[in-house]
Amino acid sequence: MCWSVPGKIIDIEGNIATVEHSGVQRKVPLDLITDPAIGEYVLVHAGYAIQKVSEEKAKFTIDFFKTRGKNA
Amino acid sequence: MLKYLDEYRDAPLALEIAEAIRGLSTKPFNIMEVCGGHTMAIRKNGIQKIVGENINLISGPGCPVCVTSKVDIDKAIAISQIEDVALCTFGDMIYVPGTKMSLSEAKARGRDIRTVYSVYDAIGFAKKEKEKKIIFISIGFETTTPTVSAAVKQCAREGISNFGILTLNKTMPAALREVLSEEESKIDALLCPGHVSTITGTGMYNFIVDELGVSCCISGFEPVDMLKAIYILTEGHEVGEKKLANAYERAVKAEGNKKARAMMEEVFRAASVEWRGFGVIPGSGLELKDDYAKFDAGKIFDIDVPPAEETDRCMCGDILRGKLKPIDCKLFKTACTPEDPQGACMVSSEGTCAAWYKYGEL
Amino acid sequence: MNSKVTIAHGSGGKMTRALIKDVFFKYLGNDILDRCDDSAVIEIDKGRIAVTTDSFVVKPIFFPGGDIGKLAICGTVNDLAVSGAEPKYITCGFIIEEGFPVTDLEVIVRSMAKWACEANVKIVAGDTKVVEIGEADGIFINTSGVGILKHDRELGVDKISSGDKIIVSGTIGDHAIAILSKRKGLRFESTIESDCAPLNKMLTEVIESGAEVKFMRDVTRGGLATTLNEVAEDVGILINEESLPVSEPVRGATELLGLDPVYLANEGKVIILVKASDEAKVLQILKNNEYGAKAETIGEVTEENVGKVCLKTILGVTRIIDMPTAEHLPRIC
Numbered sequence: 001m002c003w004s005v006p007g008k009i010i011d012i013e014g015n016i017a018t019v020e021h022s023g024v025q026r027k028v029p030l031d032l033i034t035d036p037a038i039g040e041y042v043l044v045h046a047g048y049a050i051q052k053v054s055e056e057k058a059k060f061t062i063d064f065f066k067t068r069g070k071n072a
Numbered sequence: 073m074l075k076y077l078d079e080y081r082d083a084p085l086a087l088e089i090a091e092a093i094r095g096l097s098t099k100p101f102n103i104m105e106v107c108g109g110h111t112m113a114i115r116k117n118g119i120q121k122i123v124g125e126n127i128n129l130i131s132g133p134g135c136p137v138c139v140t141s142k143v144d145i146d147k148a149i150a151i152s153q154i155e156d157v158a159l160c161t162f163g164d165m166i167y168v169p170g171t172k173m174s175l176s177e178a179k180a181r182g183r184d185i186r187t188v189y190s191v192y193d194a195i196g197f198a199k200k201e202k203e204k205k206i207i208f209i210s211i212g213f214e215t216t217t218p219t220v221s222a223a224v225k226q227c228a229r230e231g232i233s234n235f236g237i238l239t240l241n242k243t244m245p246a247a248l249r250e251v252l253s254e255e256e257s258k259i260d261a262l263l264c265p266g267h268v269s270t271i272t273g274t275g276m277y278n279f280i281v282d283e284l285g286v287s288c289c290i291s292g293f294e295p296v297d298m299l300k301a302i303y304i305l306t307e308g309h310e311v312g313e314k315k316l317a318n319a320y321e322r323a324v325k326a327e328g329n330k331k332a333r334a335m336m337e338e339v340f341r342a343a344s345v346e347w348r349g350f351g352v353i354p355g356s357g358l359e360l361k362d363d364y365a366k367f368d369a370g371k372i373f374d375i376d377v378p379p380a381e382e383t384d385r386c387m388c389g390d391i392l393r394g395k396l397k398p399i400d401c402k403l404f405k406t407a408c409t410p411e412d413p414q415g416a417c418m419v420s421s422e423g424t425c426a427a428w429y430k431y432g433e434l
Numbered sequence: 435m436n437s438k439v440t441i442a443h444g445s446g447g448k449m450t451r452a453l454i455k456d457v458f459f460k461y462l463g464n465d466i467l468d469r470c471d472d473s474a475v476i477e478i479d480k481g482r483i484a485v486t487t488d489s490f491v492v493k494p495i496f497f498p499g500g501d502i503g504k505l506a507i508c509g510t511v512n513d514l515a516v517s518g519a520e521p522k523y524i525t526c527g528f529i530i531e532e533g534f535p536v537t538d539l540e541v542i543v544r545s546m547a548k549w550a551c552e553a554n555v556k557i558v559a560g561d562t563k564v565v566e567i568g569e570a571d572g573i574f575i576n577t578s579g580v581g582i583l584k585h586d587r588e589l590g591v592d593k594i595s596s597g598d599k600i601i602v603s604g605t606i607g608d609h610a611i612a613i614l615s616k617r618k619g620l621r622f623e624s625t626i627e628s629d630c631a632p633l634n635k636m637l638t639e640v641i642e643s644g645a646e647v648k649f650m651r652d653v654t655r656g657g658l659a660t661t662l663n664e665v666a667e668d669v670g671i672l673i674n675e676e677s678l679p680v681s682e683p684v685r686g687a688t689e690l691l692g693l694d695p696v697y698l699a700n701e702g703k704v705i706i707l708v709k710a711s712d713e714a715k716v717l718q719i720l721k722n723n724e725y726g727a728k729a730e731t732i733g734e735v736t737e738e739n740v741g742k743v744c745l746k747t748i749l750g751v752t753r754i755i756d757m758p759t760a761e762h763l764p765r766i767c
Contacts, residue, residue: 002215002267003109003692003766006076006323021690022074023683024615026622029192031222032332041076043270043323044690046162046212046766047190048219051270051329053076058322073682074689083748090749108767118751136767163763176760189620189691189764216766295749410759422767432754 004045006053009038019044076322080294087122089299093306094124101309102128102258103302104394106248107265108135108422113293115431123302130394131427133247133347134265136211136240137164137420138392141346142380144240145170148209150375151238152183158201160194161209163187168419171380191223191237198227198235207369210237215267217241217358218332221339224360224367238369239359242345244268245276246356251393252284259394261287261305263298266320271336273328274318281316292320339364348416349389388415391424398428405429439534444564457540458560461547466523466558474558476523482583484519486510490575495538498612499627502575503542505701507549508632509654510579515634516650516704518589518641519581524550525559527576532567542573553632555579585641593648594669598735599713601706603636603720604629604728605681606658607688607698610762614691620764622690626683629725631702636723643719645712652704656758657697661705662743663757671743673733673755681728691764696745696755698762707735 007019007028017036019028026047030036033049042049105111111131114120120129133139149170152159159175166176166187179185184204188194191208198206210220220237227235244265252259264277269290277288287308291301301319308315318324338361345357360368369375386408387401398404398417404425408414417423421430442449459468466474490506500508506526514521526546530539550557608629615624633652640647653661658678662671680688680695688695702725708716713731720726736744743755 002107002213002265004215004267004270005689006074007690008075020686022686023626023681024622024624024686024690026690029222029226031226032218032329032335034331043267045267046216046219047192048222050215050218050267050332051323051325054322054325058076058079074685077689081748083750086749115753116747117749118747118753119749121751122749162766164765164767166763167760186618187763189766193618193621212767410756420767421765430754430756432756 002045004043004050006041007044009036009040009042012036012038017049019049077294080292080296082296086295086299089296089303090122093127093299093303096303096310097124097126097306098310100126100128101306102130102260103263103305104130104132104259105263106132106134106244107268108138108420109267109293110263110265110291110298111424111427112422113298115427117295119295119298127302127306130259131391131424132394133251133350133392134213135420135422136213136216136242137168138388138416138423139242139347139349140165140168140211140240140416141348142170143346143377145174146377146380147375148175148238149173149178150377151207151369151373152178152185154373156203156205158184158186158197158204158206159209160186160188160197160206162211164420164422165209165211168416169413191220195223195226195232195235198232202234204234206235208237209240211240213242213244213265213268214271217340218271218329218336221335224339224364225335227367228364233366236367236369236372239340241340241358242347242356243342243358245279246353247347247350248280249284250350250353252280252286254393254395259286260309261289263301263305264288264290266290266292266297266323269320269324269328271329271332274316274324274326277316281314285314287314287316289317290320290324292323349392386415388417391417398425401425437536439530439532439536439539439564441532441564441566444530444562450562453562457536457543458562461543462550462557462560464556466556467560474523476558478582484514484517484581484583485578486513487576487578488513490577491571492613493571494613494616495542495572497616497628500630500701501542501545502573503545504549505630506575506577507546507553507555508630508701510577511553511555511632511634512652512704514579514581515637516652517581518585518587518650519583520638521553521555521579521581521634523558523580524555525578526557527560528562529570529574530562530564531570531572532564534573539573549632553634587641589647589649591649591665591667594665594707594735595648596669596735596737597710598648598707599710599731600671600673600733600735601708601713601716601720601729602653602658602679602732603633603704603706603726604702605679605684606653606700606703607680607684607695609701610698611684611687614764615687622687624683624687626681626687629700629702631725633702633704633725636720636726637704639719639723640706640716643715645715646709647706647716648709649707650704653700655699657699658705659696659743659755660757662755665707666741666743668740670736670739670741671733672736672746672752673743674746675748677730677732679728679730692766693762693764697758
């Protein structure tokens, strides 16, 4: 349905961020993001940033199963 | 290192979760993966082969190209014939056959048709080529629609008048209700589209659990993400518990992306539109509101295109509803191949039949 | 020398002679070409020769890591080298659109001279035609190439047998992404350069090492998937997803655009099918070479699934890699 990949905001100029995906950089409009900041990760879809990626929640997916997996 | 991707491609962890699913699963379990992206990711990694015999992964109507009706393709082609029009489209739409031809054939006959990665690039053309009328074919669900809403608002704000869109966007709820309300729908649970949910939030699925009694789990697109979601759904299925879960928390907040939704609601309103293989589904599409009518290609040009009928032997409708698998369709791999697609499920790179053909079974 | 190529340059008169002297001969001149004969006369001792032809229409003409001129030389050289021949002579036909900047033509021809010298081949015949504006898109180059086979070894798909190892000479998808990064409507910055390079010296080393090479093919437009499917007519092929060499920036770009590296074009990569016992020998030769530093064994020939190319995914599941049907376009869903 929607191909989207995480990338790191490495620069912001007005409403346009430069987002980097392991060596590839692209200009991405920030119209859909509230208070974007350099260093944050965003999901990019069809050339726009559509949501921020939460670092803390990211770990949860991995740890989720490590604890649960053991007693399943 | 692709942060937030590679961690979820950890094969040992994925295989561990798959083993736990097989251990947990004792009875038949039909899970529909709504999103074409999930269909691709499952087939590409071979997930359907490691979750055990009981679990049956069924593709749903979640590929925006597949569900675009033939008459809408004919409208796009009609627009491309108009003088000074440069038609911009996502690459996915180029090979979808209309009644007489596809966009790639129209391009080969000299029409100005450009593939773009973003509607933002189409705005770039409009700014540079004042003499051209730049029309963007707007497809997609709740993930893509906000990007087009932002683009239309930008053009209004900056007074860019040589830009327009052909609105073919669709929304999920109405279509899901249609698929799940079939009497003989044998779908027990939904693997819900992760990126649509980053915008809509989790609330959109409540009616599916509460009214239709079908469990939902929002999933990302990497092996560990999808297997975690399947694990959670299997847990519930084994004890007969109906629930809504979010296995893609790094990207999906419960409230979704309010700013994006507000922008969508400002520019578009609900409309009844035709889905390929389904016919018209009330309230399942979008149209531009009156304030933005000057960007509506349907109003800028008067396009009248005769109704188009589907090839009757084509089973795409039943495959999109999850009632049939590609191998159940007589045309699959015989009359219907990527080189000569009969229906949309084979044309779109993310279509169910394209995924089955491309990442074929041995 | 006026700044634009005009129809007059293609008319065969004074302007044509001036263009040939001031641009083509200035960089490509050699004992055979300077004779200006209607055809090049070449001494060849007995034995077999390899002959090939190719056309180059790449857009944009100049891209990170190369240009249409470098592509024309390297593409022709590589076609000869993978047939086990030592490339010797190349001819070039130019079709130029009226209005094409002479300075650009000069850059292209200078690049051809440089890479012909690097590959140790001579351009022995050439032709130039100029067409009206709109009848061509800037510049097209057609080449033919002649190479000498100094050994009697026979390479061919029919030599391939079960158990042979499949080696790719480096990372896949570099050329396609270098081109896409500059294409209108896409525009992204990256450090990725085209892998366009002359592989003849490296491949001659492989042939002369005595390793039992069964077959070689350069992996170009349809990507690794196409080349492997071409090879898998009477045998089965099994590839390991984990061993496919893809550079980090290309992984970033393919993730961003929804592309699969196995379907992306290359211009300086070959696959080598070799007897299992000589796998290490060939890998060592490649890795000691500038254009083979990232070579990897990616799989092997199998008896099962004849006619099919199979991929063992990171989850250990085996699935099919199909031949691409159409141009592999960036996608959003």
